[in-house]
Amino acid sequence: MATATNTYPTITIDLILDRLSTKDVLRGVLHSILFHRLFGTVKPQTFEVLDITMPGVEDMEMEQLVNEKVDAFWKGIESGSNKRGRITVTFSEKRPKKSWFQVYMGEEEVPWEQWIINAELRQPKSDRDRLAFHTEIATTLTNTVHMMLSHTSSERGRTAVPPITVAAGISPFPISISVSFGGVDVG
Incomplete structure (x- = not known):
């Protein structure tokens, strides 16, 4: 599932x-990504999603961020005719920004890894369909957690992480989460 459209893993x-x-x-997937990519002191928690145990982060700020983005996704699905959306999680590092003449111009955020969650809403027609659908989602979640573990422990996943120079807080790196529908950011 990992692709290399940029110089950093996507x-x-x-x-x-x-x-x-x-x-x-969505809450479980976002928390799992954060669990695998936050490098500060993380207090773990778990989420039971369709009988699949997913790792998470117990941190008020991260939980609020995840809930805001999941709610923005839900509102976008509910209010539009588009039943497909995307949540993008970008991990960046701060680097000195220089002008043409090598003059220090502050800092810029340079991405080192990006996670894209493409989600589509479908509605099962019957209880039998719903049961089969939930089984399929549970299998997808299991595969997703396995893929997260494989990526973050792989050589490419480990070397994507820049040197950690600041040890304060839950993440030494800026994190941004965006929600979009048809290429238009919401929330």
């Missing part, structure tokens, strides 16, 4: 969700 997760599980699945 990991894509494709999800097909229903109304009942959308928020829980």
